[in-house]
Amino acid sequence: MKRGCRTVLVLIILLFPTFTLCQAQQDSPVDVVESFSARYGGPGMDETANHTTEHFRDNRPKSVWTIDTWKALQQMEYRRIDGAVIDSKIDDNRAVVVIDARIGTVAGETNQKEIYYLIRQGRQWLIDQLRVTDEEIEINAEKMKL
DSSP states (O other): OOOHHHHHHHHHHHHHHHHHHHOOOOOOHHHHHHHHHHHHTTTHHHHHGBBBBBBTTOOOOHHHHHHHHHHHHHHHOOEEEEEEEEEEEETEEEEEEEEEEEETTEEEEEEEEEEEEEEEEEEEEEEEEEESSOOOOOOOOHHHHH
């Protein structure tokens, strides 16, 4: 019986640091933006608010922002057709991620560049601003200043 307890104890000691490291890992800015983008306007819309700052949500609670945004997107028949990260930069506690996206609305389909500005709050990257344009984008140090 003692040998079995010792084996279990050794396994716990060996596995605990791995579990702690997995829990401590944070999503990168690109991971955050990809998760947000994949769920925005779809069934996972509730989760998108968890990737945003209060500033991004115009100081609205997550639930209010989600409902208001959902209604607006449904009204315009928004849908994400596809999108891919084309550039990203990290500078200390700030990051910029650019997505080349194709979306559909009641007006038709269009290509657009989505520029996500993120800040690190604690151990988490959050989207603080979003700019949508059809211009070509090149990220440099000047544009990272929010």
